[in-house]
Amino acid sequence: MAEVGSVVRVAGPVVVAEGLPRARLYDVVYVGPLQLIGEVIRLQGDLVTVQVYENTSGLQVGDPLVESGAPLEVELGPGLLGSIFDGVQRPLPAMACSAADPFGQPFVRRGGQTALPALDRQRVWEFEPKVQPGQAVAAGDVLGVVMETAHLAHRVLVPPRRAGTVTQVRAGRVTVEEPVVWLDGEPLTLLQRWPVRQRRPFVRKLDPTEPLITGQRAIDMLFPLARGGSAIIPGGFGTGKTVAQQTIAKWADADIIVYIGCGERGNELTDVLEEFPALVDPRTNQPLMQRTILIANTSNMPVAAREASIYTGITIAEYYRDQGYHVALMADSTSRWGEALREVSGRLEEMPGEEGFPAYLPTRLAEFYERAGRVECLGSDDRIGSVSIIGAVSPPGGDFSEPITQHSLRIAGTFWALDTDLARRRHFPAIHWTRSYTLYRLGGWFNRQVAADWEDHREWALALLQRETDLLEIVQLVGADALAPAERAILLTGRLVREDFLQQSAFDDVDAFCPLSKQYHMLAVIRHFHEVVNRALRRGASIEQIAGLRCLAQIARMRLWDPAEAAAQAQALRAAIEEEVSHL
Amino acid sequence: MSSLSQPVSVSSSTAQPALPGRDRPSLVTIEYRTLTHITGPLLFVERVQGVGYDEIVDVLLPTGEVRRGQVLEVNRDRAVVQVFAGTRGLGLEDTRVRFRGEVMRLGVGLDMLGRTLSGSGLPIDGGPPITAQEWRDINGLPINPVARDHPSEFIQTGISAIDGLNTLVRGQKLPIFSGFGLPANELAAQIAAQARVRGAEEEAEGAVSQEFAVVFAALGITYREASFFRRHFEESGALERSVLFLNLADDPTIERLLTPRAALTTAEFLAFDQGMHVLVIMTDMTNYCEALREVSSAREEVPGRRGYPGYMYTDLATLYERAGRIRGRPGSVTQLIILSMPDDDITHPIPDLTGYITEGQIVLSRDLHRRGIRPPIDVLPSLSRLMNAGIGPGKTREDHRSVADQLYAFYAQGRDLRRLVAIVGEAALSREDQRYLAFAGRFEQEFIHQGDANRSVEETLDLAWKLLAAFPIAEMKRIKPELIRRYLPSLPAQEEEED
Numbered sequence A: 001m002a003e004v005g006s007v008v009r010v011a012g013p014v015v016v017a018e019g020l021p022r023a024r025l026y027d028v029v030y031v032g033p034l035q036l037i038g039e040v041i042r043l044q045g046d047l048v049t050v051q052v053y054e055n056t057s058g059l060q061v062g063d064p065l066v067e068s069g070a071p072l073e074v075e076l077g078p079g080l081l082g083s084i085f086d087g088v089q090r091p092l093p094a095m096a097c098s099a100a101d102p103f104g105q106p107f108v109r110r111g112g113q114t115a116l117p118a119l120d121r122q123r124v125w126e127f128e129p130k131v132q133p134g135q136a137v138a139a140g141d142v143l144g145v146v147m148e149t150a151h152l153a154h155r156v157l158v159p160p161r162r163a164g165t166v167t168q169v170r171a172g173r174v175t176v177e178e179p180v181v182w183l184d185g186e187p188l189t190l191l192q193r194w195p196v197r198q199r200r201p202f203v204r205k206l207d208p209t210e211p212l213i214t215g216q217r218a219i220d221m222l223f224p225l226a227r228g229g230s231a232i233i234p235g236g237f238g239t240g241k242t243v244a245q246q247t248i249a250k251w252a253d254a255d256i257i258v259y260i261g262c263g264e265r266g267n268e269l270t271d272v273l274e275e276f277p278a279l280v281d282p283r284t285n286q287p288l289m290q291r292t293i294l295i296a297n298t299s300n301m302p303v304a305a306r307e308a309s310i311y312t313g314i315t316i317a318e319y320y321r322d323q324g325y326h327v328a329l330m331a332d333s334t335s336r337w338g339e340a341l342r343e344v345s346g347r348l349e350e351m352p353g354e355e356g357f358p359a360y361l362p363t364r365l366a367e368f369y370e371r372a373g374r375v376e377c378l379g380s381d382d383r384i385g386s387v388s389i390i391g392a393v394s395p396p397g398g399d400f401s402e403p404i405t406q407h408s409l410r411i412a413g414t415f416w417a418l419d420t421d422l423a424r425r426r427h428f429p430a431i432h433w434t435r436s437y438t439l440y441r442l443g444g445w446f447n448r449q450v451a452a453d454w455e456d457h458r459e460w461a462l463a464l465l466q467r468e469t470d471l472l473e474i475v476q477l478v479g480a481d482a483l484a485p486a487e488r489a490i491l492l493t494g495r496l497v498r499e500d501f502l503q504q505s506a507f508d509d510v511d512a513f514c515p516l517s518k519q520y521h522m523l524a525v526i527r528h529f530h531e532v533v534n535r536a537l538r539r540g541a542s543i544e545q546i547a548g549l550r551c552l553a554q555i556a557r558m559r560l561w562d563p564a565e566a567a568a569q570a571q572a573l574r575a576a577i578e579e580e581v582s583h584l
Numbered sequence B: 001m002s003s004l005s006q007p008v009s010v011s012s013s014t015a016q017p018a019l020p021g022r023d024r025p026s027l028v029t030i031e032y033r034t035l036t037h038i039t040g041p042l043l044f045v046e047r048v049q050g051v052g053y054d055e056i057v058d059v060l061l062p063t064g065e066v067r068r069g070q071v072l073e074v075n076r077d078r079a080v081v082q083v084f085a086g087t088r089g090l091g092l093e094d095t096r097v098r099f100r101g102e103v104m105r106l107g108v109g110l111d112m113l114g115r116t117l118s119g120s121g122l123p124i125d126g127g128p129p130i131t132a133q134e135w136r137d138i139n140g141l142p143i144n145p146v147a148r149d150h151p152s153e154f155i156q157t158g159i160s161a162i163d164g165l166n167t168l169v170r171g172q173k174l175p176i177f178s179g180f181g182l183p184a185n186e187l188a189a190q191i192a193a194q195a196r197v198r199g200a201e202e203e204a205e206g207a208v209s210q211e212f213a214v215v216f217a218a219l220g221i222t223y224r225e226a227s228f229f230r231r232h233f234e235e236s237g238a239l240e241r242s243v244l245f246l247n248l249a250d251d252p253t254i255e256r257l258l259t260p261r262a263a264l265t266t267a268e269f270l271a272f273d274q275g276m277h278v279l280v281i282m283t284d285m286t287n288y289c290e291a292l293r294e295v296s297s298a299r300e301e302v303p304g305r306r307g308y309p310g311y312m313y314t315d316l317a318t319l320y321e322r323a324g325r326i327r328g329r330p331g332s333v334t335q336l337i338i339l340s341m342p343d344d345d346i347t348h349p350i351p352d353l354t355g356y357i358t359e360g361q362i363v364l365s366r367d368l369h370r371r372g373i374r375p376p377i378d379v380l381p382s383l384s385r386l387m388n389a390g391i392g393p394g395k396t397r398e399d400h401r402s403v404a405d406q407l408y409a410f411y412a413q414g415r416d417l418r419r420l421v422a423i424v425g426e427a428a429l430s431r432e433d434q435r436y437l438a439f440a441g442r443f444e445q446e447f448i449h450q451g452d453a454n455r456s457v458e459e460t461l462d463l464a465w466k467l468l469a470a471f472p473i474a475e476m477k478r479i480k481p482e483l484i485r486r487y488l489p490s491l492p493a494q495e496e497e498e499d
Ligand SMILES: Nc1ncnc2c1ncn2[C@@H]1O[C@H](COP(=O)(O)OP(=O)(O)O)[C@@H](O)[C@H]1O
Pocket: A235, A236, A237, A238, A239, A240, A241, A242, A243, A244, A428, A429, A430, A504, A505, A506, A507, B383, B384, B385, B386
């Protein structure tokens, strides 16, 4: 029989209760007559503090509080792909459905929804065992496989901390709750559970050595993210955080995408829901939605569930990583998660730290980002999997000196600084070329896989842009006339790099995704132009003549090249540049 | 002006369910005289029993006046109550408090159309009480993102800076960031009068009217400003399709926390139950945020940036996110939110948090205003995030996106050069640079500036091409060659100013 306590205080999402002597930290409790879901976040004497994941309107002193006896967990198993959940993994489509009308219940109501499980209990899967009775298995070993989508083999693993001898196996059609393998007589199902606040174990972390390719030139060429690494995208409102996250979710070469809409707009998730099923993953020819899991806790949904949504998402990501997949997780926005933490902390009357955030903010952030990684998975088959994290940050007033940006910076390996001024001029993606950086050394990979001088081109471009920035400062003071011709050529080329290479519309059919080879050829043409022009200047050509070259218009349209023809196009354009400049 | 003393509209009906999830009798008669503390807009009542968080409260004065309040916190036998009409004149000894056992509700009905109500929803136009078809919790419920229909129908406002560059769509939430003395109200009224949806034939069946119904929420604005809007609605014939909620400058400040909620509850009813397209105008949200801050400081909460509460983002989101469309339902709620940026500072928490929630923003500029540009919209910091969904072939025109991008690119360049010219003089500029500079001027004078004119989107785009024609084709990097061939007027590259 579960213990029943009683409410003594209600302040927004925070409820204090007494009469639950056996409560444990992070246990789930059900609060009040509507059985609102809550989580124990503090124990103090005989008082239990709970953050409630639903609106607490109407809750009274004396209302009952029932222990669930378990921590906040997610359900793991086939059927997650293509789903959309709220911050505590309730299935939003099922919640919107009433009788025959799939949207008959368009508003999220409170309570009574514990009855809707995250994973469909009726759906039948074809389980193909990979073990036989008598076989000894350990944590992480593959027990069998379910084709979750046409392309993804969902590996059913021995859960962490379990081992034993297979005593019975059942092949064929099963639901997630039916046993498929018995370990020493104990049944295991496709459905497993894991507490969200605890990271899932692995053998060891490996150094990130390969990039997560995004098809975005500013990212892959200048500031690449490693598979298993972490990146942050801070930027004021309207600078392109969400578009960047969604674009990466569409095009990144990951097996699985976990997209967390954390305290942001409802319509942005609708956007994903409408667009992703219609887009085809070029690697599998399947709808993109089939590799995507959405966690949606929009800004008007209860604030405490926003805090939980990040953990729900990362736990699901780790679960697929453990099967040996590459997972990319986007969290938009981590600032809303931090603010949820602050709001709850404020109601707890904790001692506030910087800007009212609790003192444990940096620890929590670090714990979250540390759940990224390329790892050797548990299990005897040497699987390698990864979770890459891309966290958007929404600094107040667009000022990066605030705590969430600063603490995230200390942990994340890649920093894509979005710039308000660039966004206002509609330079997208508004990734600032001198403020952004990556700590991952991936040049070797690119040199081997794309072109031997990839890294050389990258360094050339970064140096050129830095030089351009310095020169522009001088121009702002004294005008361009004061510069030498070679310096003015840097301004010209710098502009080409910015406008014709770095700018990339997420909404252009051709340019939204740019393969690595095309990225390389585009930049190489600009570099070639720069060299040809410099030779011409030394021969006595004027900068005005150069600014009037017809080939500049062709350079501006490189982005529209068919990727398959990029090499040939680049070669032709180099020739055209040489030809035209030779007449100066 | 406040008639809060008569709880006519906000329900006390016994037919109503009590607090959600319980069947406590709603005729509660216990009155408490156990006030221990009054501070700012807050009352602290002790030795209470069975009080629910968020529940509404009647505060009874010895004069017979009744003020409405709401429970902000319950802690054992103590309740913290915020009083919407303020605590002025309340005493600890002779004030009585009655807990109503229900959350704040508003009676909504079709006969609200054409009516003027107070900031908490009571008729103040001398007309009869509203016949409530339904009583609704004014806090509403979050729309399940799965059930949202993505807004995508182009609204023509007749204003080039909006239609051409920051297109509004039905179901969008778009604020106007203004400053004291800037004509945000005029702009909002012009939009309300001119807004129309094109291609209305393809309308989902069941919509009762193509025209917008207007729900107007005045938040602490002056009588003069409120009557400006009323007159405008009258002139454009929108008044009988409008509901006005007025909390004026001299009305109780804390009541402002109710006003947008009452307005949005009405809008949701008209849109999602009655199938109307509703335009909600809320002005001035800055006053709303001040009220929020007042309550927070009275509660001695840890303040966030510049003294505004840390939960202001969430609070504003629960208002702004009540815009949109719902699958399978014909109506829509479009929000036009006006706010004043203190010190014209766009990084101030009020515009900042708003911009983080809304689907773009229209930013007014003091500089353009001084130079007589009407409307003085600075397009660079302005944005419509839903523009892409609402434009293009079949909606506006195929060249729309690239024309907008090109205008932005040229104008941003021209604006940069203005700074440079201030230092080195115009003569020092190259021919190309002088062209950008001249473009920026004409763009402001001819494209942004339009006074009372109502331009179709085609007129707006044609005007854009006329201005773009000042540049050589090779410069128009943002536009595909075939579009240039199709739309570029064959004008001499340097056409003379006209106006
Ligand atoms: N890569 C891009 N290509 C084209 N437009 C973009 C791009 N990134 C951002 N934008 C534009 O900027 C707007 C704001 O971007 P968004 O990602 O919503 O900003 P944030 O999330 O930072 O507030 C978008 O609506 C879009 O118009």
